[in-house]
Amino acid sequence: MSTCEFAQAQENRNDPSHKVIIIDDKIYDVTEFHREHPGGAKVLLTHIGKDASDVFHAMHPESAYEILANYYLGDLGEADSLTKAKTSDKKAFAEDIRQLRDKLTDLGYFRSNRLYYLYKFISTLSICMASLLILYLYGQQSTTAIIISAFLLGLFWQQCGWLSHDFGHHQVFDNRPLNDIAVIFLGNFCQGFSLSWWKSKHNTHHASTNVDGHDPDISTGPVLMWHEYASANYYGNLAHSTNNNCDAHCCNATSTSAANNKNGFREGFNRFLAENVFPYQTRYYFFVIALARMSWAIQSANHVAKVGALNKSSSLRLYEMGCLAAHWALFLAVTTRWIDSLQNMILFVVLSQSFTGYMLAMVFALNHNGMPVITKEQAESMEFFEIQVVTSRNVKMGWLGTWFMGGLNYQIDHHVFPTLPRHHLATVQPMIEAICNKHQVIYHTTSFLQGTLEALNALDITQKVSRKLVMKYF
Ligand code: HEM
Numbered sequence: 001m002s003t004c005e006f007a008q009a010q011e012n013r014n015d016p017s018h019k020v021i022i023i024d025d026k027i028y029d030v031t032e033f034h035r036e037h038p039g040g041a042k043v044l045l046t047h048i049g050k051d052a053s054d055v056f057h058a059m060h061p062e063s064a065y066e067i068l069a070n071y072y073l074g075d076l077g078e079a080d081s082l083t084k085a086k087t088s089d090k091k092a093f094a095e096d097i098r099q100l101r102d103k104l105t106d107l108g109y110f111r112s113n114r115l116y117y118l119y120k121f122i123s124t125l126s127i128c129m130a131s132l133l134i135l136y137l138y139g140q141q142s143t144t145a146i147i148i149s150a151f152l153l154g155l156f157w158q159q160c161g162w163l164s165h166d167f168g169h170h171q172v173f174d175n176r177p178l179n180d181i182a183v184i185f186l187g188n189f190c191q192g193f194s195l196s197w198w199k200s201k202h203n204t205h206h207a208s209t210n211v212d213g214h215d216p217d218i219s220t221g222p223v224l225m226w227h228e229y230a231s232a233n234y235y236g237n238l239a240h241s242t243n244n245n246c247d248a249h250c251c252n253a254t255s256t257s258a259a260n261n262k263n264g265f266r267e268g269f270n271r272f273l274a275e276n277v278f279p280y281q282t283r284y285y286f287f288v289i290a291l292a293r294m295s296w297a298i299q300s301a302n303h304v305a306k307v308g309a310l311n312k313s314s315s316l317r318l319y320e321m322g323c324l325a326a327h328w329a330l331f332l333a334v335t336t337r338w339i340d341s342l343q344n345m346i347l348f349v350v351l352s353q354s355f356t357g358y359m360l361a362m363v364f365a366l367n368h369n370g371m372p373v374i375t376k377e378q379a380e381s382m383e384f385f386e387i388q389v390v391t392s393r394n395v396k397m398g399w400l401g402t403w404f405m406g407g408l409n410y411q412i413d414h415h416v417f418p419t420l421p422r423h424h425l426a427t428v429q430p431m432i433e434a435i436c437n438k439h440q441v442i443y444h445t446t447s448f449l450q451g452t453l454e455a456l457n458a459l460d461i462t463q464k465v466s467r468k469l470v471m472k473y474f
Contacts, residue, residue, distance in 0.1 A: 157190075160186050168187075209368065224288065232465070
């Protein structure tokens with residue numbers, strides 16, 4: 001590359017119309033490619049202008065390296081500020097993690113035990129069979145049987161979620177499409193959650209964990225706001241739009257009174273929620289998470305209908321839609337055919353959906369909520385692996401707890417190596433912790449109760465900030 005071309009490449013890094021990323025000290029222009037990216041544009045956009053080396057290595061098969069070569073612009077300059085911003089201490093930490101990754105690869109840790117996953121597959125489907133059998137045999141006679149069946153169905157959907165998660169991260173098969181087929185069966189058909197919705201959301205979460213404005217998992221506001229930035233954004237925007245609307249209404253002599261009334265009602269309602277509901281989120285947290293499964297199922301259907309499949313394939317989209325429709329048709333058929341009274345049908349639907357909501361959301365809250373939230377600017381000067389460690393929480397559990405949490409109690413270790421099969425996490429965990437201790441990177445482990453209290457404390461801190469902002473703005 002000529003000096004002139006190189007200077008242009010460096011300049012493009014700071015030009016918003018040019019989208020470039022850095023991988024292994026080489027600059028790549030993804031201005032055109034980002035829309036075609038098979039993993040979706042959203043995840044790639046979280047790393048524009050940044051060093052994406054570790055996240056790239058964590059998420060791609062060999063074939064992606066050949067495609068990458070097409071977008072090469074030039075080598076990164078010695079004096080580039082991006083690498084200087086990271087301290088040599090943190091670079092050494094990242095280097096140790098990379099060496100561990102290479103060692104684990106050589107030792108075969110990234111290959112799954114197929115027997116383990118066969119056992120997981122059969123045992124998970126058995127929970128569904130037990131639930132359906134109880135409903136089929138006793139659904140017409142016993143409310144207790146309906147409650148037990150709903151609980152087992154909820155447990156099945158939760159365990160199905162963890163298993164889809166493993167396939168979705170390509171932990172099981174080397175052949176990537178095979179993993180995706182398993183996710184469509186376990187996710188779309190069995191659980192009612194879409195592969196494309198999940199990948200787009202979850203992979204973006206992995207690429208930018210707890211980064212404000214990037215990580216979709218901490219953008220649950222205004223219903224649940226996990227950090228002060230969310231609260232500040234919400235109340236700031238609300239105050240701004242209220243003032244602007246007021247100016248527009250007051251000045252616009254031609255606006256009809258009906259439109260004014262409608263806008264006025266909406267504003268009044270939003271303001272009521274902002275003043276009297278959202279600043280008290282710890283009071284309704286345990287009620288809201290019962291709705292989590294329904295919310296994700298609706299988001300899934302919406303994603304497939306409006307956005308389509310992750311790789312833009314229309315046949316994958318149709319396949320996903322068909323499996324989602326089959327899921328709901330089967331659920332409806334079982335509920336209406338095997339339960340006799342309307343009252344018990346409602347009970348079964350409400351309980352099965354909310355049991356899953358609780359069992360999934362309580363684990364999710366433990367993973368990252370109440371851990372540091374970082375700004376996009378802070379993320380720039382941090383190593384990818386450092387972000388993964390300091391924003392995640394491990395939970396100390398026995399085998400039953402580990403089974404219940406789908407291995408996600410090893411959250412830090414899963415985030416450092418997302419494609420590492422679940423059954424190797426316990427062995428690799430002390431190796432990662434030792435490297436963190438050596439470089440003084442905080443590796444946070446708690447009990448289930450302590451972690452839940454930390455998450456609730458984060459909600460509490462944020463709701464207090466919200467109350468102060470209500471007083472400031474309204
Ligand atoms: C020029 C740069 C890039 C190229 C050429 C590229 C290429 C690809 C390819 C070929 C796939 C499909 C892989 C498969 O067969 O499963 C893919 C998937 C993906 N890529 Fe990239 N990618 C780039 C940058 C990035 C970056 C910077 C990120 C993260 C910030 C990213 C995240 C992902 C994710 C999450 C997937 C989905 C993997 C899955 O199926 O689970 N990519 N990319």
